[in-house]
Amino acid sequence: xxxxxxxxxxxxxxxxxxxxxxxxxxxxxxxxxxxxxxxxxxxxxxxxxxxxxxxxxxxxxxxxxxxxxxxxxxxxxxxxxxxxxxxxxxxxxxxxxxxxxxxxxxxxxxxxxxxxxxxxxxxxxxxxxxxxxxxxxxxxxxxx
Amino acid sequence: xxxxxxxxxxxxxxxxxxxxxxxxxxxxxxxxxxxxxxxxxxxxxxxxxxxxxxxxxxxxxxxxxxxxxxxxxxxxxxxxxxxxxxxxxxxxxxxxxxxxxxxxxxxxxxxxxxxxxxxxxxxxxxxxxxxxxxxxxxxxxxxxxxxxxxxxxxxxxxxxxxxxxxxxxxxxxxxxxxxxxxxxxxxxxxxxxxxxxxxxxxxxxxxxxxxxxxxxxxxxxxxxxxxxxxxxxxxxxxxxxxxxxxxxxxxxxxxxxxxxxxxxxxxxxxxxxxxxxxxxxxxxxxxxxxxxxxxxxxxxxxxxxxxxxxxxxxxxxxxxxxxxxxxxxxxxxxxxxxxxxxxxxxxxxxxxxxxxxxxxxxxxxxxxxxxxxxxxxxxxxxxxxxxxxxxxxxxxxxxxxxxxxxxxxxxxxxxxxxxxxxxxxxxxxxxxxxx
Numbered sequence: 001x002x003x004x005x006x007x008x009x010x011x012x013x014x015x016x017x018x019x020x021x022x023x024x025x026x027x028x029x030x031x032x033x034x035x036x037x038x039x040x041x042x043x044x045x046x047x048x049x050x051x052x053x054x055x056x057x058x059x060x061x062x063x064x065x066x067x068x069x070x071x072x073x074x075x076x077x078x079x080x081x082x083x084x085x086x087x088x089x090x091x092x093x094x095x096x097x098x099x100x101x102x103x104x105x106x107x108x109x110x111x112x113x114x115x116x117x118x119x120x121x122x123x124x125x126x127x128x129x130x131x132x133x134x135x136x137x138x139x140x141x142x143x144x
Numbered sequence: 145x146x147x148x149x150x151x152x153x154x155x156x157x158x159x160x161x162x163x164x165x166x167x168x169x170x171x172x173x174x175x176x177x178x179x180x181x182x183x184x185x186x187x188x189x190x191x192x193x194x195x196x197x198x199x200x201x202x203x204x205x206x207x208x209x210x211x212x213x214x215x216x217x218x219x220x221x222x223x224x225x226x227x228x229x230x231x232x233x234x235x236x237x238x239x240x241x242x243x244x245x246x247x248x249x250x251x252x253x254x255x256x257x258x259x260x261x262x263x264x265x266x267x268x269x270x271x272x273x274x275x276x277x278x279x280x281x282x283x284x285x286x287x288x289x290x291x292x293x294x295x296x297x298x299x300x301x302x303x304x305x306x307x308x309x310x311x312x313x314x315x316x317x318x319x320x321x322x323x324x325x326x327x328x329x330x331x332x333x334x335x336x337x338x339x340x341x342x343x344x345x346x347x348x349x350x351x352x353x354x355x356x357x358x359x360x361x362x363x364x365x366x367x368x369x370x371x372x373x374x375x376x377x378x379x380x381x382x383x384x385x386x387x388x389x390x391x392x393x394x395x396x397x398x399x400x401x402x403x404x405x406x407x408x409x410x411x412x413x414x415x416x417x418x419x420x421x422x423x424x425x426x427x428x429x430x431x432x433x434x435x436x437x438x439x440x441x442x443x444x445x446x447x448x449x450x451x452x453x454x455x456x457x458x459x460x461x462x463x464x465x466x467x468x469x470x471x472x473x474x475x476x477x478x479x480x481x482x483x484x485x486x487x488x489x490x491x492x493x494x495x496x497x498x499x500x501x502x503x504x505x506x507x508x509x510x511x512x513x514x515x516x517x518x519x520x521x522x523x524x525x526x527x528x529x530x531x532x533x534x535x536x537x538x539x540x541x542x543x544x545x546x547x548x549x550x551x552x553x554x555x556x557x558x559x560x561x562x563x564x565x566x567x568x569x570x571x572x573x574x575x576x577x578x579x
Contacts, residue, residue, distance in 0.1 A: 008527035070527045
């Protein structure tokens with residue numbers, strides 16, 4: 001699979017909310033592959049990629065969290081100057097808008113795996129492929 | 145199916161009703177003057193004698209009673225019969241100050257329950273119905289009033305009281321309840337719980353709801369009607385006058401018929417006390433003309449509303465009161481602007497939000513602040529920060545259009561605002577702490 005399931009969870013800006021959420025996942029044996037937090041004064045959106053998406057979805061639903069499952073693209077960005085710039089230029093040339101991006105914790109030397117959320121996935125995937133930029137599959141992302 | 149509970153009264157020609165009201169008023173004023181020294185003093189001070197009251201046209205001559213009088217006369221000062229003739233008391237929740245205690249003789253209970261029976265009949269209730277009373281039982285008049293009314297009608301009465309919502313729904317299903325009586329906020333909560341349990345209106349037999357005891361909007365009515373698959377009827381009342389059933393809605397849903405054979409309504413200018421003509425907004429005043437133990441004359445309700453004698457399609461000739469725009473003590477003055485919580489509720493429901501919200505008013509650096517927390521449904525949530533912020537902005541803009549002042553809107557997770565099983569607490573005004 002070329003796209004990755006990401007959970008965007010609505011987190012009110014209250015003490016302990018993030019800890020509560022991550023503890024819930026931890027107690028179910030779910031591992032966080034990567035995360036990113038966007039926040040305002042009142043609330044945050046915690047975006048996470050986990051190793052067991054189906055299990056995580058049931059768990060969040062059962063426990064009343066407000067969340068959306070979003071599909072995002074993983075990119076194996078070369079870890080060198082201009083790596084990210086090339087990716088972004090490629091997307092820009094294909095008229096693809098990047099909504100947001102963040103990185104995986106790097107485990108493969110020479111590679112900075114990155115998550116992007118775009119407005120047109122198909123266009124993004126074919127543009128990246130045409131430039132021989134490698135895509136991180138869902139299986140790879142969950143299993144990193 | 146019976147259309148009316150008391151057809152002769154409910155469809156009585158206007159002139160006959162005036163005659164009946166006049167006879168009862170004259171007798172009542174004598175009864176009060178003789179037995180209630182507190183009111184006799186007020187009349188004497190105003191220079192009014194019982195003989196000055198010959199018909200309803202003389203009603204305006206009588207002095208007003210207000211909540212302050214009730215507090216001053218607490219507990220027995222307005223009692224008009226010996227305690228030995230009384231069989232029960234009820235009391236207000238006391239949220240706006242000292243409690244008010246009202247006394248009832250058996251006659252008073254009977255007439256009150258008859259008023260509730262009229263309401264249940266107008267909502268389509270008969271002896272074949274199963275009436276689930278989920279108003280609180282106890283000192284509060286909600287439970288007792290509708291319970292008594294349901295008995296009179298001969299419906300099978302489920303005396304549930306409020307709370308334990310899943311059990312409410314279980315009884316509703318197992319015993320096939322057809323009429324639900326509770327506060328509108330609790331009805332909304334029952335609807336929400338029904339859906340959370342994976343059920344739909346098809347799984348219950350409810351056809352009507354009789355909801356009152358707190359202000360609610362037309363938008364809230366539509367939302368409850370949809371979630372429970374019913375027709376929702378408004379009911380109005382206050383403990384001081386008797387309880388629910390002072391006025392009730394018919395199928396036309398364009399206002400509540402006042403049981404004016406028992407309670408004469410007037411609309412006055414809240415500033416001057418002057419009686420205003422029909423169709424003008426003002427403070428609602430009631431005179432109780434049949435009660436024995438606690439007969440208040442010209443009691444100022446602080447509810448702002450309009451009366452109308454427009455012909456009703458249901459055939460009742462009883463005068464109608466519009467849904468009160470709010471009790472004058474629910475009104476908040478924020479940055480100099482009059483704000484009713486119901487105005488905010490209207491906007492929220494129009495914009496597709498749930499009726500679960502909390503209004504917080506405070507004063508920071510000598511400026512009033514208005515914060516509104518609203519629950520967002522999972523469908524309304526977006527992964528994109530800007531979408532969520534845009535939702536908050538557009539809701540704030542819609543509220544600004546309605547009120548003229550800028551609120552701060554906070555979207556919160558579903559089910560994080562405390563649900564109410566009785567009268568909902570929707571406003572927290574912290575400014576009072578500073579005074």
